Amino acid sequence: MTETQQDIERHQYDVVVIGAGGAGLRAAIEARSQGKRTAIICKSLFGKAHTVMAEGGMAAAMGNVNSHDNWQVHFRDTMRGGKFMNNWRMAELHAQESPARAWELESWGALFDRTPDGKISQRNFGGHEYPRLAHVGDRTGLEMIRTLQQEVVALQQADARDLGDYEAMIKVFPECTITQLLLDGPEDDRRIAGAFGYWRESGSFVLFEAPAVVISTGGIGKSFKVTSNSWEGTGDGLGLALRAGATLLNMEFVQFHPTGMVWPLSVKGILVTESVRGDGGVLKNSEGRRFMFDYIPDVFKAQYATTEEEGDRWYTDPENNRRPPELLPRDEVARAINSEVKAGRGSPHGGVFLDVASRLSAEVIRKKLPSMYHQFMELAGVDITKEAMEVGPTCHYVMGGIEVDPDNGATPAVPGLFSAGEAAGGMHGSNRLGGNSLSDLVVFGRRAGLGAAHYVTELDAEGSRPRVAEADIARAQQADLVPLETDAGENPYELHQDLQQTMNDLVGIIRNADELRRALERIAELKQRAKRISVTGGRRYNPGWHVALDLKNMLLVSESIARAALERQESRGGHTRDDFPKMDPKWRRVNLICSLAADGGISIRRQPLPQIPDRLLALFDRVELTKYLTAEELSHLPEENQQ
Amino acid sequence: MTYDATFRVWRGDDEEGEFADYTVPVNEGEVVLDIIHRIQATQQPDLAVRWNCKAGKCGSCSAEVNGKPRLLCMTRMSTFLDTETITVTPLRTFPIIKDLVTDVSFNYEKARKVPSFTPPPGLEPGDYRMQQIDVERSQEFRKCIECFLCQNTCHVLRDHEENKPKFSGPRFLMRIAELDMHPLDTLDRKKAAQDEHGLGYCNITKCCTEVCPEHIKITDNALIPLKERVIDEKYDPLLALGRVFRKDKAKKG
Numbered sequence: 001m002t003e004t005q006q007d008i009e010r011h012q013y014d015v016v017v018i019g020a021g022g023a024g025l026r027a028a029i030e031a032r033s034q035g036k037r038t039a040i041i042c043k044s045l046f047g048k049a050h051t052v053m054a055e056g057g058m059a060a061a062m063g064n065v066n067s068h069d070n071w072q073v074h075f076r077d078t079m080r081g082g083k084f085m086n087n088w089r090m091a092e093l094h095a096q097e098s099p100a101r102a103w104e105l106e107s108w109g110a111l112f113d114r115t116p117d118g119k120i121s122q123r124n125f126g127g128h129e130y131p132r133l134a135h136v137g138d139r140t141g142l143e144m145i146r147t148l149q150q151e152v153v154a155l156q157q158a159d160a161r162d163l164g165d166y167e168a169m170i171k172v173f174p175e176c177t178i179t180q181l182l183l184d185g186p187e188d189d190r191r192i193a194g195a196f197g198y199w200r201e202s203g204s205f206v207l208f209e210a211p212a213v214v215i216s217t218g219g220i221g222k223s224f225k226v227t228s229n230s231w232e233g234t235g236d237g238l239g240l241a242l243r244a245g246a247t248l249l250n251m252e253f254v255q256f257h258p259t260g261m262v263w264p265l266s267v268k269g270i271l272v273t274e275s276v277r278g279d280g281g282v283l284k285n286s287e288g289r290r291f292m293f294d295y296i297p298d299v300f301k302a303q304y305a306t307t308e309e310e311g312d313r314w315y316t317d318p319e320n321n322r323r324p325p326e327l328l329p330r331d332e333v334a335r336a337i338n339s340e341v342k343a344g345r346g347s348p349h350g351g352v353f354l355d356v357a358s359r360l361s362a363e364v365i366r367k368k369l370p371s372m373y374h375q376f377m378e379l380a381g382v383d384i385t386k387e388a389m390e391v392g393p394t395c396h397y398v399m400g401g402i403e404v405d406p407d408n409g410a411t412p413a414v415p416g417l418f419s420a421g422e423a424a425g426g427m428h429g430s431n432r433l434g435g436n437s438l439s440d441l442v443v444f445g446r447r448a449g450l451g452a453a454h455y456v457t458e459l460d461a462e463g464s465r466p467r468v469a470e471a472d473i474a475r476a477q478q479a480d481l482v483p484l485e486t487d488a489g490e491n492p493y494e495l496h497q498d499l500q501q502t503m504n505d506l507v508g509i510i511r512n513a514d515e516l517r518r519a520l521e522r523i524a525e526l527k528q529r530a531k532r533i534s535v536t537g538g539r540r541y542n543p544g545w546h547v548a549l550d551l552k553n554m555l556l557v558s559e560s561i562a563r564a565a566l567e568r569q570e571s572r573g574g575h576t577r578d579d580f581p582k583m584d585p586k587w588r589r590v591n592l593i594c595s596l597a598a599d600g601g602i603s604i605r606r607q608p609l610p611q612i613p614d615r616l617l618a619l620f621d622r623v624e625l626t627k628y629l630t631a632e633e634l635s636h637l638p639e640e641n642q643q
Numbered sequence: 644m645t646y647d648a649t650f651r652v653w654r655g656d657d658e659e660g661e662f663a664d665y666t667v668p669v670n671e672g673e674v675v676l677d678i679i680h681r682i683q684a685t686q687q688p689d690l691a692v693r694w695n696c697k698a699g700k701c702g703s704c705s706a707e708v709n710g711k712p713r714l715l716c717m718t719r720m721s722t723f724l725d726t727e728t729i730t731v732t733p734l735r736t737f738p739i740i741k742d743l744v745t746d747v748s749f750n751y752e753k754a755r756k757v758p759s760f761t762p763p764p765g766l767e768p769g770d771y772r773m774q775q776i777d778v779e780r781s782q783e784f785r786k787c788i789e790c791f792l793c794q795n796t797c798h799v800l801r802d803h804e805e806n807k808p809k810f811s812g813p814r815f816l817m818r819i820a821e822l823d824m825h826p827l828d829t830l831d832r833k834k835a836a837q838d839e840h841g842l843g844y845c846n847i848t849k850c851c852t853e854v855c856p857e858h859i860k861i862t863d864n865a866l867i868p869l870k871e872r873v874i875d876e877k878y879d880p881l882l883a884l885g886r887v888f889r890k891d892k893a894k895k896g
């Protein structure tokens with residue numbers, strides 16, 4: 001049933017964007033606005049990408065609620081949250097540009113909640129010094145996706161008017177999965193030539209010939225058993241990038257969100273938004289104690305309240321009080337919950353209590369947290385205006401990702417390949433602050449779209465575009481068909497469950513060398529089993545086949561995480577080793593880079609973290625910097641920091 | 644807590660197909676989508692179903708459970724008797740691609756026909772000022788997760804294939820209402836609502852509102868007010884003029 005090569009559906013584009021979440025859509029809008037013919041490819045229907053699930057908001061230092069806020073403060077918070085492992089340039093661009101991106105969304109029709117003077121309202125969130133998150137109730141991601149989706153439609157309407165065809169310049173290919181990037185050129189100088197995949201609906205293959213590809217495929221949560229991610233979070237883009245010769249950065253940093261649902265089992269992992277805490281909800285153990293006061297780490301002692309009274313006053317008088325420790329960065333809260341449960345002070349179903357019922361009136365809860373109210377009512381039969389929720393950590397976000405140029409999203413190793421959004425690494429360092437992803441998507445989505453467009457312009461000025469080799473198409477096709485042609489082999493669903501269990505048990509929140517080695521052994525076995533996967537049924541909308549193909553990427557991603565986690569011998573942000581429990585300034589200077597070795601395994605090398613320039617270091621005081629920087633770095637500090 | 648449930652699931656496409664029966668274990672707290680996934684993982688690996696978030700946020704998993712349009716991920720098993728046979732079928736109003744997956748492209752075509760948000764010329768991003776009370780009406784409609792359950796249910800589409808070219812359905816009439824009520828939108832959308840999107844076909848039965856998983860009051864808050872505005876404009880040109888005038892003033896303020 002293999003179609004002959006001539007039969008394969010082919011499309012030519014200037015820029016192909018893989019992924020229709022916030023990052024992909026913003027990249028595509030930019031590429032099209034630069035005059036490039038652009039394709040948007042996504043595994044789901046248009047408007048369903050994982051970004052719809054984002055709840056709390058989008059961080060942007062507009063200063064609408066507290067006029068002291070500005071990009072420097074936002075930059076500082078982001079670096080602190082990431083424990084100074086962030087790519088400083090990305091953190092800087094992000095802090096500077098996110099207000100403009102929020103306002104742009106508004107001009108495309110987004111309706112954020114308002115302040116009394118009619119501006120975009122902003123809410124408090126963990127790790128942000130001032131109220132900073134633009135939001136719409138607790139469905140901000142939906143607002144972002146719908147706005148970008150409608151802006152794509154607006155561009156299509158303009159093209160229909162001017163060019164007579166809605167799809168002349170920008171076209172969406174929904175329910176289409178890319179399985180292979182195609183390259184052109186000699187072994188040591190290969191560039192992007194296209195992307196190969198299949199239509200989920202028919203199972204038939206499709207080829208996109210394009211000199212520039214933007215990977216914005218989102219996260220990796222589906223490699224873990226307990227996760228807040230949708231089924232799309234299989235890390236496809238990271239697998240595609242590795243197999244094309246690109247590199248991944250700091251994959252050990254995986255964020256476990258402190259508050260996922262823990263019961264019923266069927267919904268375990270589904271997110272309970274941080275806004276519950278930002279709006280006044282508190283964490284309690286089985287003894288009724290607000291245990292977060294026992295877990296304020298030294299680096300944050302100066303910024304957080306030490307008594308419940310002070311913490312409570314902060315909600316109404318943030319100028320004169322410090323914030324409650326429930327709003328510490330996510331890694332701190334997740335570890336604290338983990339410790340309470342281990343110490344036997346957990347809730348009946350193995351979490352802790354998140355109480356908003358005793359803190360806000362029922363009316364305010366329903367108004368401020370409508371989807372949380374419904375989620376608990378409909379899925380758990382719990383009325384959060386009356387009872388506390390039970391919550392526990394869930395795999396939420398990957399800080400690591402494809403290594404990119406901070407300014408234009410280009411991957412250093414593969415010309416023509418760009419990346420943005422959760423698939424790209426660097427921006428968030430070792431831990432992401434809530435709200436910093438939605439802003440990241442549009443800031444760097446735009447930049448990657450621009451980068452791809454410029455690359456194509458330059459390439460065209462030089463003359464010829466890369467060409468897809470027919471032999472590569474045949475190879476890609478054969479590889480995808482293997483599971484359908486294998487008989488009586490492994491069940492893809494079982495293999496997926498085994499991988500999720502392994503990652504949860506051995507590469508979870510708290511790690512150690514023994515368990516990581518065992519994880520790597522198991523992943524190696526799973527890789528062998530994966531070669532024998534067989535799938536029944538035909539190619540039409542066959543989820544078994546889809547899982548089989550996604551598994552390749554999940555295995556590469558899982559191996560990258562486990563290897564990097566074994567390599568980094570310290571604890572920092574979303575990477576905690578109980579055999580190396582301290583943060584070590586020497587390790588801060590090391591980026592871990594994963595690439596695909598000839599034998600199909602992941603190899604790791606160390607690379608220096610780019611130096612933060614003095615003008616940005618000057619935003620911190622020396623006392624704080626001593627917690628993060630080595631003695632050598634401190635001795636070179638600029639004047640401003642030498643007190 | 645575990646029991647065995649009997650499921651009847653549509654297998655096939657528009658041309659041919661049949662119901663298949665499955666006996667599947669059910670655990671406490673599960674939803675219909677969990678059971679469909681269990682059938683996939685243990686009995687029928689190629690059973691097609693669309694889903695993404697499993698949290699009622701993306702609107703992918705729309706289907707009909709015992710004939711009722713529902714999100715599979717938000718339909719708890721505890722709402723059925725242990726002995727009941729649970730029948731799961733694809734949305735009836737749209738062509739079946741395979742099993743529980745339907746071709747919903749009709750909706751994306753209709754979406755394209757609604758002119759986009761059109762702010763006043765010269766209003767720079769960052770300078771938008773709107774009061775919460777003025778954005779709330781449109782915000783209610785923007786809760787829509789595009790599950791298309793309302794489109795599936797509305798009898799104008801469900802029972803009359805021939806209406807599809809003329810009638811955009813509750814989802815997209817509501818989109819027009821949303822833009823019409825946006826404090827800074829400048830287009831007059833009423834004529835198009837009537838002439839191009841078939842507002843007149845709606846006889847306010849409210850069936851769309853009943854199935855909306857986001858509990859949006861589609862009929863009362865979007866369709867009826869839109870109808871009233873259309874009527875104002877048709878029969879009372881003076882009033883229509885006044886409205887445009889008021890809208891302009893609001894923009895300057």
Ligand SMILES: Cc1cc2nc3c(=O)[nH]c(=O)nc-3n(C[C@H](O)[C@H](O)[C@H](O)COP(=O)(O)OP(=O)(O)OC[C@H]3O[C@@H](n4cnc5c(N)ncnc54)[C@H](O)[C@@H]3O)c2cc1C
Pocket residue numbers: 018019020021022023024041042043044049050051052053054055056057058059140141176177178179197216217218219228229230232236237271396397420421422423434435436437438439441
């Ligand atoms: C429940 C939840 C709540 C969150 N809340 C917030 C919040 O309040 N604030 C915040 O800032 N962040 C939040 N986040 C994080 C944020 O939502 C994500 O990091 C972000 O949406 C990722 O967006 P993206 O554009 O990178 O990719 P995604 O939105 O994940 O989209 C990925 C796209 O790639 C496509 N794709 C993947 N693989 C392929 C392939 N092989 N071929 C073709 N297409 C492919 C998918 O179909 C999809 O369209 C939240 C996350 C979750 C899970």
Ligand code: SF4
Pocket residue numbers: 796797798799812813844845846847848849850851852862866
């Ligand atoms: S109220 Fe109108 S749109 Fe809604 S179901 Fe009835 S006829 Fe259809």
Ligand code: SF4
Pocket residue numbers: 702786787788789790791792793794814817851854855856857858859861
């Ligand atoms: S209005 Fe409600 S029922 Fe209709 S598509 Fe939107 S969410 Fe679904």
Ligand code: FES
Pocket residue numbers: 693694695696697698699700701702703704705714715716717
């Ligand atoms: S899977 Fe997203 S709404 Fe059901």
